[in-house]
Amino acid sequence: MDDSGKVAGIELSMEDSWLELRFSGDWSIHGILPEIAEIIPSIELSESILGIRPLLNDAIEFDSSLASFIFQVSREANSRGLKLDYSPLPSNLLKLIELGQQVVQAGDSVSSEVKSKNWIEEFGEISVRYIEGTLEIATFTGDWVIALSRLLRGKAKIRWDDFWQIMKSVSVDALPIVALISFLIGVIIAFLGAVTLKQFGAEFAVAYLVGFGILREMGAIMTGIIMAGRSGAAFAAQIGSMKINEEIDALKTLGISPIEFIVLPRLLALVIMMPLLTLFSNVIGILSGWLVAEGLMGVPGPVFFVEMQSVLYIGDFLLGLFKACVFGVLVATAGCLRGLQSGTGADAVGVAATRAVVAGITLIVFSNALIDWAAATIGI
Amino acid sequence: MKASAEIRIENLTMAYGQRIIQQDLNFEIHSGEVMAIMGGSGCGKSTLLRHLLGLREPAKGNIFFGDQSFTDANLKMRQSILRKCGVLYQGGALWSSMTVGENVALPIEEFTGHSKSKIRELVRFKLSLVGLGGFENYYPAEISGGMKKRAGLARALALDPEILFLDEPSAGLDPVSSRRLDETIIELKESLGSTIVMVTHELPSIFSVADRAVFLDVHEKRMTAIGKPADLLKNPPSKSLHQFLTRNFTEYSNETN
Numbered sequence: 001m002d003d004s005g006k007v008a009g010i011e012l013s014m015e016d017s018w019l020e021l022r023f024s025g026d027w028s029i030h031g032i033l034p035e036i037a038e039i040i041p042s043i044e045l046s047e048s049i050l051g052i053r054p055l056l057n058d059a060i061e062f063d064s065s066l067a068s069f070i071f072q073v074s075r076e077a078n079s080r081g082l083k084l085d086y087s088p089l090p091s092n093l094l095k096l097i098e099l100g101q102q103v104v105q106a107g108d109s110v111s112s113e114v115k116s117k118n119w120i121e122e123f124g125e126i127s128v129r130y131i132e133g134t135l136e137i138a139t140f141t142g143d144w145v146i147a148l149s150r151l152l153r154g155k156a157k158i159r160w161d162d163f164w165q166i167m168k169s170v171s172v173d174a175l176p177i178v179a180l181i182s183f184l185i186g187v188i189i190a191f192l193g194a195v196t197l198k199q200f201g202a203e204f205a206v207a208y209l210v211g212f213g214i215l216r217e218m219g220a221i222m223t224g225i226i227m228a229g230r231s232g233a234a235f236a237a238q239i240g241s242m243k244i245n246e247e248i249d250a251l252k253t254l255g256i257s258p259i260e261f262i263v264l265p266r267l268l269a270l271v272i273m274m275p276l277l278t279l280f281s282n283v284i285g286i287l288s289g290w291l292v293a294e295g296l297m298g299v300p301g302p303v304f305f306v307e308m309q310s311v312l313y314i315g316d317f318l319l320g321l322f323k324a325c326v327f328g329v330l331v332a333t334a335g336c337l338r339g340l341q342s343g344t345g346a347d348a349v350g351v352a353a354t355r356a357v358v359a360g361i362t363l364i365v366f367s368n369a370l371i372d373w374a375a376a377t378i379g380i
Numbered sequence: 381m382k383a384s385a386e387i388r389i390e391n392l393t394m395a396y397g398q399r400i401i402q403q404d405l406n407f408e409i410h411s412g413e414v415m416a417i418m419g420g421s422g423c424g425k426s427t428l429l430r431h432l433l434g435l436r437e438p439a440k441g442n443i444f445f446g447d448q449s450f451t452d453a454n455l456k457m458r459q460s461i462l463r464k465c466g467v468l469y470q471g472g473a474l475w476s477s478m479t480v481g482e483n484v485a486l487p488i489e490e491f492t493g494h495s496k497s498k499i500r501e502l503v504r505f506k507l508s509l510v511g512l513g514g515f516e517n518y519y520p521a522e523i524s525g526g527m528k529k530r531a532g533l534a535r536a537l538a539l540d541p542e543i544l545f546l547d548e549p550s551a552g553l554d555p556v557s558s559r560r561l562d563e564t565i566i567e568l569k570e571s572l573g574s575t576i577v578m579v580t581h582e583l584p585s586i587f588s589v590a591d592r593a594v595f596l597d598v599h600e601k602r603m604t605a606i607g608k609p610a611d612l613l614k615n616p617p618s619k620s621l622h623q624f625l626t627r628n629f630t631e632y633s634n635e636t637n
Contacts, residue, residue: 345476
């Protein structure tokens with residue numbers, strides 16, 4: 001090894017059956033430091049040595065990096081039953097080596113042991129987590145149903161100021177984005193109709209497509225998805241932040257139910273406003289569909305609306321609003337639950353918000369299929 | 381061991397907008413000493429630390445690291461100065477998405493060319509210095525508050541700093557953990573020879589760890605005392621310092637014994 005200039009160097013020699021390691025050069029963190037593996041062969045080749053003795057050259061520069069290397073040497077020596085002679089070392093370096101050898105302090109606590117798992121254990125853990133997650137959802141749903149019944153009996157501790165603030169946030173503040181998306185959805189459906197129906201000379205039927213598509217399905221679904229991304233994520237982030245700040249714990253210690261205080265205002269706000277937002281979405285979507293039908297396909301307005309009216313009935317309209325109510329419950333549940341399940345790290349709130357959006361959208365699509373199947377069975 | 385630096389504060393005034401926090405601060409921190417910056421809540425201790433780290437600009441005055449003006453230095457020079465410093469933040473400030481080992485390794489990876497195995501060896505040793513040997517693979521969320529502090533200290537020591545800044549190192553710790561941390565700081569100071577600047581209002585730490593202390597008065601908005609903690613306790617030059625050091629609001633005499 002190089003023993004000149006600023007490079008860290010080690011010179012090995014034997015003295016009275018002791019393997020001496022003479023350190024020289026720059027042994028600081030910014031130097032070029034050798035690996036312990038480079039001297040292990042020399043230790044192994046040296047037969048019948050009593051022990052290892054580290055020494056320092058006079059011109060050496062060092063910091064804890066040298067202590068770290070000697071610490072590694074001591075581990076190798078101990079594993080081979082060799083002694084160590086630190087007597088030539090300066091006191092400050094000795095102190096560092098001693099500090100590095102201290103055992104884990106008594107009382108140090110960790111939340112879980114890190115150990116490697118095989119795939120069966122991993123699969124089992126995931127399955128258990130999944131089942132526990134499902135149970136949590138069921139428990140949470142039961143909790144807010146109870147809270148709702150307490151509200152109806154006038155016993156719930158709900159902050160009405162918060163409720164009105166949240167109502168504004170999930171309604172008035174959401175109008176621009178709902179309008180934009182609904183307009184575009186109406187345009188897309190009408191274009192879809194224009195492309196397909198023109199082939200059969202049935203342009204007027206675009207009114208059926210727009211009417212059915214918006215009132216029964218897309219009005220509620222798109223509004224639900226927008227609210228999942230907007231309000232569901234916001235609920236999760238707000239509640240997650242409250243959890244990190246121990247605000248939820250403070251409520252519990254005062255005997256105030258976090259479900260009544262935090263979840264209920266959000267749930268009520270969404271359940272009330274979702275149908276209204278969906279109604280708004282329906283109007284914008286149908287109007288934009290009409291604009292495309294008249295502009296692109298030459299279907300006059302009166303014809304468009306008369307044709308639409310002839311195939312739709314009140315059940316289509318009410319089904320869409322019913323779905324909106326259900327989606328409101330699902331988005332609020334997903335957002336609030338993910339917020340309450342949030343961890344405490346810096347990325348926990350972001351993770352909670354993402355999980356809320358994914359859960360909300362998944363539940364919307366799944367429940368929409370169920371409702372459609374049920375409606376078809378009943379004959380709606 | 382390499383020589384540690386000194387810090388010189390000249391006519392420093394700190395303010396938030398028009399609100400003066402402390403004014404006309406003048407003192408030196410000597411090479412290799414432990415200097416405690418003490419004072420009541422809101423006196424500007426942590427604000428002073430932020431000025432020393434370049435996280436805030438002074439309203440007036442200058443800060444020198446050795447002969448180099450930190451206040452007037454450009455970004456590159458400042459970064460070069462700060463690379464010789466290690467900082468333990470109040471809550472540890474560990475990056476939560478990285479393990480304890482990865483937290484300590486990051487400065488070494490960024491500013492040295494060592495191999496992965498070398499970095500692993502150095503990280504293991506740094507953690508052993510603070511009594512966390514073997515905890516490399518734990519995440520910050522999985523360890524206690526005291527352990528997070530010590531992991532933060534290990535990270536502050538990653539590049540063997542010439543100057544170590546400690547922001548309220550004992551905050552949130554129980555008395556036993558606080559004492560252990562004080563002992564670790566003393567042992568590291570004796571072995572590394574670093575200059576240590578400790579922002580604190582914990583009296584046991586001040587008296588057991590600090591070589592000298594500077595007192596920032598929250599009412600007068602200036603430094604009213606500097607010296608060895610024992611000397612300041614014996615002859616406090618002001619009532620507020622007497623109250624701070626003795627937690628006694630009634631008795632005060634500035635006559636010497």
